[in-house]
Amino acid sequence: MVGKSVVTLDDVSTADITDLMSKARYIDSHRRQVAGTCSSRVLATLFYEPSTRTRLSFETAMLRLGGKVIGFAGAQLSSATKGETIHDTVKVVSQYADIIAMRHPKEGAALVAAQSSDVPVINAGDGGHMHPxxxxxxxxxxxxxxxxxxxxxxxxxxxxxxxxxxxxxxxxxxxxxxxxxxxxxxxxxxxxxxxxxxxxxxxxxxxxxxxxxxxxxxxxxxxxxxxxxxxxxxxxxxxxxxxxxxxxxxxxxxxxxxxxxxxxxxxxxxxxxxxxxxxxxxxxxxxVRNGMLMRMALESTLLGDPLPGYAQSKEVQA
Amino acid sequence: MVGKSVVTLDDVSTADITDLMSKARYIDSHRRQVAGTCSSRVLATLFYEPSTRTRLSFETAMLRLGGKVIGFAGAQLSSATKGETIHDTVKVVSQYADIIAMRHPKEGAALVAAQSSDVPVINAGDGGHMHPxxxxxxxxxxxxxxxxxxxxxxxxxxxxxxxxxxxxxxxxxxxxxxxxxxxxxxxxxxxxxxxxxxxxxxxxxxxxxxxxxxxxxxxxxxxxxxxxxxxxxxxxxxxxxxxxxxxxxxxxxxxxxxxxxxxxxxxxxxxxxxxxxxxxxxxxxxxVRNGMLMRMALESTLLGDPLPGYAQSKEVQA
Amino acid sequence: MVGKSVVTLDDVSTADITDLMSKARYIDSHRRQVAGTCSSRVLATLFYEPSTRTRLSFETAMLRLGGKVIGFAGAQLSSATKGETIHDTVKVVSQYADIIAMRHPKEGAALVAAQSSDVPVINAGDGGHMHPxxxxxxxxxxxxxxxxxxxxxxxxxxxxxxxxxxxxxxxxxxxxxxxxxxxxxxxxxxxxxxxxxxxxxxxxxxxxxxxxxxxxxxxxxxxxxxxxxxxxxxxxxxxxxxxxxxxxxxxxxxxxxxxxxxxxxxxxxxxxxxxxxxxxxxxxxxxVRNGMLMRMALESTLLGDPLPGYAQSKEVQA
Missing domain, CATH: 3.40.50.1370 (Aspartate/ornithine carbamoyltransferase)
Known part of the structure; x- marks a missing residue:
């Protein structure tokens, strides 16, 4: 999954979902060990409409992996950015960030973003409130x-x-x-x-x-x-x-x-x-807590940053 | 005071206030030593009405202790969160964060938050502009x-x-x-x-x-x-x-x-x-600077994160 | 340039611009080495009008140098801060932050801020959309x-x-x-x-x-x-x-x-x-990426934080 975008769960195989759940459990019981997993990474949260709970979950996930967060939510958005195409905004933001979580009121916006971006995009909701x-x-x-x-x-x-x-x-x-x-x-x-x-x-x-x-x-x-x-x-x-x-x-x-x-x-x-x-x-x-843990698993996986100790723990189990 | 909320100063004994002032002085003269005190912590600033000065003070305090910050201020707030009870919002946010600073236009909101939260809540103003x-x-x-x-x-x-x-x-x-x-x-x-x-x-x-x-x-x-x-x-x-x-x-x-x-x-x-x-x-x-230092003292104290070197410095004084 | 503000490029000599460009190239090829350059620093982004692209660039620059970020953008701004003079707001914020990037709709605002501040101010646009x-x-x-x-x-x-x-x-x-x-x-x-x-x-x-x-x-x-x-x-x-x-x-x-x-x-x-x-x-x-790199060069220079390995790399070149 490294470097891929997740627009819908069709982008994630059942084997990958199983692995994400396994990683989430590992993260929950190894909070300190994983706290530096993404230490050189920047997440951008591009929330064209505010969705406080979802945004804070994505952000906390990255921060608890040692990464940093930039972004905007609702009224923080400038008029210039509002008028710009999603393509251009995402191209610009992918110069700054290593991964993007985007929420947009229009159906299909996440797909456009994923196709434009130089970095992985996670759909945090477009159109309806469903998101992977x-x-x-x-x-x-x-x-x-x-x-x-x-x-x-x-x-x-x-x-x-x-x-x-x-x-x-x-x-x-x-x-x-x-x-x-x-x-x-x-x-x-x-x-x-x-x-x-x-x-x-x-x-x-x-x-x-x-x-x-x-x-x-x-x-x-x-x-x-x-x-x-x-x-x-x-x-x-x-x-x-x-x-x-x-x-x-x-x-x-x-x-x-x-x-x-x-x-x-x-x-x-x-x-x-x-x-x-x-x-x-x-x-x-x-x-809610599991949502944050799964986002930690997903963000680190898409970035290709291995969770310290996780691979060994799987070997021991096997 | 570890794990407690601070809704009013009635929640803090005079001995604790004296200790907080002592810690603030220590922090001011040991900025580098204390810079990792709360390195695994996340503060959530929940500002239902914006109060720039107060929010930035709470946030800088946590950042200068090595912690991370999530939150919202005013218009960043989503309509779903607006309609949700304070109880539910605080329950959700306490899945993400280790400590919460909340400002709300309604008197009593901080008390409700403190009673709902699984983590310490600091009242950053509710109703009037007074806050501890x-x-x-x-x-x-x-x-x-x-x-x-x-x-x-x-x-x-x-x-x-x-x-x-x-x-x-x-x-x-x-x-x-x-x-x-x-x-x-x-x-x-x-x-x-x-x-x-x-x-x-x-x-x-x-x-x-x-x-x-x-x-x-x-x-x-x-x-x-x-x-x-x-x-x-x-x-x-x-x-x-x-x-x-x-x-x-x-x-x-x-x-x-x-x-x-x-x-x-x-x-x-x-x-x-x-x-x-x-x-x-x-x-x-x-x-203003002392306000930030006292918030550093208060946040680290409520989180139970000892300031490196502080206990020893008190022994030397005694 | 240490400790100076940059309101226009008249505040930066051609020799300094050349040095900033040299630093930007160095940063681009030494991302990991420079990732802790400003680790004890806090940048405040004071955006009285939102300008998403510019704000995210300044913020990413500081985060990728290991520093932290506080600030506000547009509607996050409280009414009290709106009514306050730029002088007072900047005096307050310079108690929290080590460096300020400010955007303001009024021409001349950045100069007033630079004169009021105890820390360096970078003009991120005032009046027109030009900024250094x-x-x-x-x-x-x-x-x-x-x-x-x-x-x-x-x-x-x-x-x-x-x-x-x-x-x-x-x-x-x-x-x-x-x-x-x-x-x-x-x-x-x-x-x-x-x-x-x-x-x-x-x-x-x-x-x-x-x-x-x-x-x-x-x-x-x-x-x-x-x-x-x-x-x-x-x-x-x-x-x-x-x-x-x-x-x-x-x-x-x-x-x-x-x-x-x-x-x-x-x-x-x-x-x-x-x-x-x-x-x-x-x-x-x-x-866009070069803008971020130049802001990394500028922020670290104004803060007086040397880029690890940079001075030596210049000696080798000479």
């Missing part, structure tokens, strides 16, 4: 909880029509195989046909659709919650009627397995009650 | 000039009704004791009763109130100037009549002791004439 | 391509009336001497008299004026392109008639020498066709 490192964070969290991302019953709950984060997770889990999906949503917000087709195309994966979280929560190893936006409903009555069905609270948690892991891409509005935060099954804040 | 590290900067400046923060006549001049910086300084000096306060303000902007009560409650402190700076300046060891805002007056005539009384210029400086120290929390408007800047008694720019 | 480090980037690029900045035919094309970048480059090349300028512009946008006088005052420099790029491109060693803004023309017909004359494309490149270097201060709009980017004579992206 969010899915890497999700996978790393499942992996951290279960030691695997296969042989699991994975529930996805909420807006399954527009939730691109969910589509990307389903697609990527299908590449690993052996997942039973439980797709929990109101009828208005069901999973699109092409995503269901993707599951069907995987010989070892299957799905069921459901509308009631309480009825199926007991079957789940993983529950991936997403926000149900009011604007998605045809009328307010439907919204009010359905809303509580998709709110995770202590009462519903009592119906779930003791080993279930609750994930959420954050920010949440009210779809997970605050009372769930202290439940050991709540994994959404460690998902 | 401003008072620490004030104390360190008095300490640097006089070698003590007691046995002094301290004049506070300007808006004593709404100036929360002044209230915090009075309150903290009363904890150390042996201070004679001279409270200089127009009648419209006198010190509130509860602050006077605080002085009265200190057996070794006392106060007098005055309206004319020139009449009392000759008694002062310390003169703490604050801005008199036009909006505070009932009518413009009063403002125009009184304004000059509270402007410090060379003429008034000639009436003061040769050892007096002039402090100001900055920014100033016109309440200290530029001609005073070159007077050796002007201490307001060294107050 | 842009010209240093231009010179370093000519030097990198030809091994000299003299004995060259230098064409400048586009808006020569309002293009302050071009005026500064002409002025500085005249200080070195032995340059034949070809000034290519529409009649509405000819070089001002005082700039022509400056060339005439140099005994070894000369100029010709032209309106047709194609007619003269074959004579040029350097072609410095600038943008022709529509707003500069009296009527749209003239603009449309003349526009293409000043667009550099492959057809015109075929008329040029194989060794010609094409420079542009960026951002471009459409005055250089994208097809030219892959021509080895296109030097505008390496001009």
């Amino acid at each position: 490192t969010q899915t890497l964070a999700d996978l790393a969290t499942i992996d951290a909880r279960f030691g695997r991302v296969t042989d699991l019953t994975v529930g996805l709950c909420g807006d399954l029509t527009f939730g691109r984060t969910v589509h990307s997770l389903i697609e990527t889990l299908c590449r690993f195989g052996n997942v039973r999906f439980v797709l929990i949503s109101p009828n208005e917000l069901k999973t699109p046909r092409y995503v269901l087709d993707r599951i069907d195309a995987s010989p070892t994966c299957s799905y069921v659709e459901a509308t009631d979280l309480s009825a199926v929560i007991g079957d789940l190893d993983v529950l991936y919650m997403t926000r149900v936006q009011k604007e998605r409903f045809f009328n307010e009555d439907d919204y009010l009627r359905l809303r509580d069905t998709y709110i995770l609270d202590e009462a519903k948690m009592r119906l779930a397995k003791p080993t279930m892991a609750v994930l959420h891409p954050l920010p949440r509005v009210n779809e997970i009650a605050a009372e769930v935060d202290n439940d050991p099954r709540a994994a959404y804040f460690e998902q | 590290t401003q008072t620490l900067a004030d104390l360190a400046t008095i300490d640097a000039r006089f070698g003590r923060v007691t046995d002094l006549t301290v004049g506070l001049c300007g808006d004593l009704t709404f100036g929360r910086t002044v209230h915090s300084l009075i309150e903290t000096l009363c904890r150390f004791g042996n201070v004679r306060f001279v409270l200089i303000s127009p009648n419209e902007l006198k010190t509130p009763r509860y602050v006077l009560d605080r002085i009265d409650a200190s057996p070794t402190c006392s106060y007098v109130e005055a309206t004319d700076l020139s009449a009392v300046i000759g008694d002062l060891d310390v003169l703490y100037m604050t801005r008199v805002q036009k909006e505070r007056f009932f009518n413009e005539d009063d403002y125009l009549r009184l304004r000059d009384t509270y402007i410090l210029d060379e003429a008034k400086m000639r009436l003061a002791k040769p050892t007096m120290a002039v402090l100001h929390p900055l920014p100033r408007v016109n309440e200290i004439a530029a001609e005073v800047d070159n007077d050796p008694r002007a201490a307001y720019f060294e107050q | 480090t842009q010209t240093l980037a231009d010179l370093a690029t000519i030097d990198a391509r030809f091994g000299r900045v003299t004995d060259l035919t230098v064409g400048l094309c586009g808006d020569l009336t309002f293009g302050r970048t071009v005026h500064s480059l002409i002025e500085t090349l005249c200080r070195f001497g032995n340059v034949r300028f070809v000034l290519i512009s529409p009649n509405e946008l000819k070089t001002p008299r005082y700039v022509l006088d400056r060339i005439d005052a140099s005994p070894t420099c000369s100029y010709v004026e032209a309106t047709d790029l194609s007619a003269v491109i074959g004579d040029l060693d350097v072609l410095y392109m600038t943008r022709v803004q529509k707003e500069r023309f009296f009527n749209e017909d003239d603009y449309l008639r003349l526009r293409d004359t000043y667009i550099l494309d492959e057809a015109k490149m075929r008329l040029a020498k194989p060794t010609m270097a094409v420079l542009h201060p960026l951002p471009r709009v459409n005055e250089i066709a994208a097809e030219v980017d892959n021509d080895p004579r296109a030097a505008y992206f390496e001009q």
Whole structure:
């Protein structure tokens, strides 16, 4: 993967994803050893729209590897840069930086950037809010909880029509195989046909659709919650009627397995009650930490900077 | 204090304040030795409203200790983060950072953050412009000039009704004791009763109130100037009549002791004439430097990172 | 130059410019050796208006020398700082930082800052878009391509009336001497008299004026392109008639020498066709990199931090 850009997870093989998860675990338990891995490197975060959580994750990842960070976010952007083509901006920035993380409101911007850049570009979101490192964070969290991302019953709950984060997770889990999906949503917000087709195309994966979280929560190893936006409903009555069905609270948690892991891409509005935060099954804040660890793994890998001691640790395991 | 948050100075004992001042002096004379104290640390500056001077002080402090900085200021903030609860934002950021400095327009925000965070939170201002590290900067400046923060006549001049910086300084000096306060303000902007009560409650402190700076300046060891805002007056005539009384210029400086120290929390408007800047008694720019040094002392202390050589230097003194 | 500010290139002697170019070349081939040159230093970038490209260049320069960066850009600026005098802001910031790069919309702001500051100030643009480090980037690029900045035919094309970048480059090349300028512009946008006088005052420099790029491109060693803004023309017909004359494309490149270097201060709009980017004579992206290298040379020089190995390398050459 050295020197490559990551626009979507199609740019990363399943073997590479497995290696990134292995590296993330290694980094977490060897923070001091890896603290100088990228000491001569500069990351540029080019955020044409602000996305605080994502930007800080990319930046912390590089800083904790010993690298440096430059960049802009939203209103810091000058009018000259606003008028410039993405091609030229990325060409300029690749004179300064060794790697770029870019977020842009327009679909396809990351691909243009990757094609223009002299250094690796990581898509931190273009158009929709889906981006490959969010899915890497999700996978790393499942992996951290279960030691695997296969042989699991994975529930996805909420807006399954527009939730691109969910589509990307389903697609990527299908590449690993052996997942039973439980797709929990109101009828208005069901999973699109092409995503269901993707599951069907995987010989070892299957799905069921459901509308009631309480009825199926007991079957789940993983529950991936997403926000149900009011604007998605045809009328307010439907919204009010359905809303509580998709709110995770202590009462519903009592119906779930003791080993279930609750994930959420954050920010949440009210779809997970605050009372769930202290439940050991709540994994959404460690998902944030895993996102940072996966970005550390990804940044160092794309830069070709080996993690000190990692190769030896793999040999010992083998 | 390791691992604790500092929302107000009530969170810091007088012994701890004394130790912080001692550390600030040590840091100032051992810049190179302390430059790696926090080398594996990340500070997050979460500035929901911009406050350039304060943010740069916190950031420089961490950088000069060898740590790294992430954060946002004002318009860099994404709408998602704006809509998120302080609880969730701080939980997320404490996955990235080892310590947080937060500024927020709403009173009480820092307390909520401290209760939510997994890492220490320092209040960099919530609601009013008072914040504990401003008072620490004030104390360190008095300490640097006089070698003590007691046995002094301290004049506070300007808006004593709404100036929360002044209230915090009075309150903290009363904890150390042996201070004679001279409270200089127009009648419209006198010190509130509860602050006077605080002085009265200190057996070794006392106060007098005055309206004319020139009449009392000759008694002062310390003169703490604050801005008199036009909006505070009932009518413009009063403002125009009184304004000059509270402007410090060379003429008034000639009436003061040769050892007096002039402090100001900055920014100033016109309440200290530029001609005073070159007077050796002007201490307001060294107050800025002392603020940075106290933040270095506070950050390293809350993180539990010992300053190299400091413990030994204390033993030698003892 | 140690401890001095650079408001214009009048603050830098030709001998110093030559030394900076020599340092920039050394830095480029000794990236690892110089990576700790300014390890105890802090740069403050005070950008009262955003200028992404310039800010990132100054910041990367300091980071690649091992230093740290604080600062603000545009909307990050707090209202208090907005209302404060430049004098006070710079006095405050010079308590934190060892060197300042400032950009300000008002002409003269950099001079005020330099006079107020306790540390060196580099003008990153005030009023117009001209600033001394842009010209240093231009010179370093000519030097990198030809091994000299003299004995060259230098064409400048586009808006020569309002293009302050071009005026500064002409002025500085005249200080070195032995340059034949070809000034290519529409009649509405000819070089001002005082700039022509400056060339005439140099005994070894000369100029010709032209309106047709194609007619003269074959004579040029350097072609410095600038943008022709529509707003500069009296009527749209003239603009449309003349526009293409000043667009550099492959057809015109075929008329040029194989060794010609094409420079542009960026951002471009459409005055250089994208097809030219892959021509080895296109030097505008390496001009960006040279800008960063010259800022590394300048920052380390003003701070008095010697580049490891540089002095010895000069002795070997001598």
